[in-house]
Amino acid sequence: MTRRKKIYEGKAKILYEGPEPGTLIQYFKDDASAFNDQKKAVLEGKGVINNRISEYVMTKLNIIGIHNHLIKRMNLREQLIREVEMIPLKVVCRNIAAGSLATRFGLPEGQVLPRSILEFHYKDDKLNSPVVTEEHITAFNWATTQEIDDMMAMTLRINDFLSGLFSAVNITLVDFKIEYGRVFENDFARIILADEISPDSCRLWDSTTNEKLDKDRFRRDMGSVIESYTEVARRLGIMQEMPTVIQGGKV
Ligand code: TMP
Numbered sequence: 001m002t003r004r005k006k007i008y009e010g011k012a013k014i015l016y017e018g019p020e021p022g023t024l025i026q027y028f029k030d031d032a033s034a035f036n037d038q039k040k041a042v043l044e045g046k047g048v049i050n051n052r053i054s055e056y057v058m059t060k061l062n063i064i065g066i067h068n069h070l071i072k073r074m075n076l077r078e079q080l081i082r083e084v085e086m087i088p089l090k091v092v093c094r095n096i097a098a099g100s101l102a103t104r105f106g107l108p109e110g111q112v113l114p115r116s117i118l119e120f121h122y123k124d125d126k127l128n129s130p131v132v133t134e135e136h137i138t139a140f141n142w143a144t145t146q147e148i149d150d151m152m153a154m155t156l157r158i159n160d161f162l163s164g165l166f167s168a169v170n171i172t173l174v175d176f177k178i179e180y181g182r183v184f185e186n187d188f189a190r191i192i193l194a195d196e197i198s199p200d201s202c203r204l205w206d207s208t209t210n211e212k213l214d215k216d217r218f219r220r221d222m223g224s225v226i227e228s229y230t231e232v233a234r235r236l237g238i239m240q241e242m243p244t245v246i247q248g249g250k251v
Contacts, residue, residue: 011037012050012200018080023071026079028054032200034219036125041218048076048242049229050198055079056238057162057197064161066154068193069181076243084181084194087143090121090129091151093159094175098203099216101175110210116159118152123179150191151180158193166204169235171213174203199229 005017007024014027028047033040051073058070071080094117097107101117120137121129137143143151155178163173179195195201199214206213212220213228233239 012047013196018083022083024081024083025074026081026196028077028079028196032215032218032225034215036128039219043218043225045226046200046229049226049233050196050200051077051079052238052242053198053229053233053236054196056236057165058193060165061158061161061193064157066158066161066193067190069195081194082183082192084183084192085189086123086179086181086194087147087151087191088123089132089137089142089151090123090177090179091155092119092121092175092177093117093155094119095159095163096172096174096203096205098174116156118155120148121177147180147182147189147191154180154191154193162197162202165236167207169237170207171232171235172205172207172210174205176202199232204232 004025006014007017008015011033012029012031014029016025016027018024028051030042030044030047031040032043032046055070055073058068061068062070069081069084071082073079094101095113097105097111097113098109101107102109120132122132122136122142123129134145134148137148138145158178159173159176162176166173176197178193178197178201180191181194182189183192202214203216204213205211212222213232215225217223217225217228230239233242
């Protein structure tokens, strides 16, 4: 067996060289981290569930015209993806006050926001991914004004679509983080959605009880992290394809 070339290793994923130029393989690890790596654990089965949930969501988004890097899921832990030039920004969209927004503005967690709020964070863990404005983004050449407009419009569409998708299975989309990359076609650059969308990168609450079904369970030591991720997959109707070890909740 030939060893694949590792291109990048992040906290929850590894990127390997893909089978053809312009492709990569995205591998989902079981590692979980929070608070800038100060808290770490291995949550057995997390990578498998996130790979499947992210594939499901990205495929649905593609159908409604939100182009993204997913080509296909290859196996339990890997996806074949398009290679993109990552934009060094985390785009956060919030519908309900929670997490760092609640802390920064002294808002009670759970307060419905007057409208959805978009934030750009500069992607640098050493700097704690600070919030940045369009001024910073254009001055430092991280993205053009046109690209900022595209990311904002796409993120709001993703928010509308995902809010509906989760609401249909009694889950409230509180907030989420996404990342974008550039692809080059005939000398033109275009922005597409990249990275992942999973309970690691979204806040998802049971709409009836407000029970957390996302990574806050890990951040706040609430327990039952995998069980909650599994519950999200179950409600989305994609649990039957999971290996039996995860289906039985024994991971
Ligand atoms: P925050 O409240 O900590 O700023 O996070 C807002 C949402 O974005 C929450 O769903 C978690 C997600 N997020 C990430 O997944 N990774 C990140 O680095 C950041 C800043 C947020």
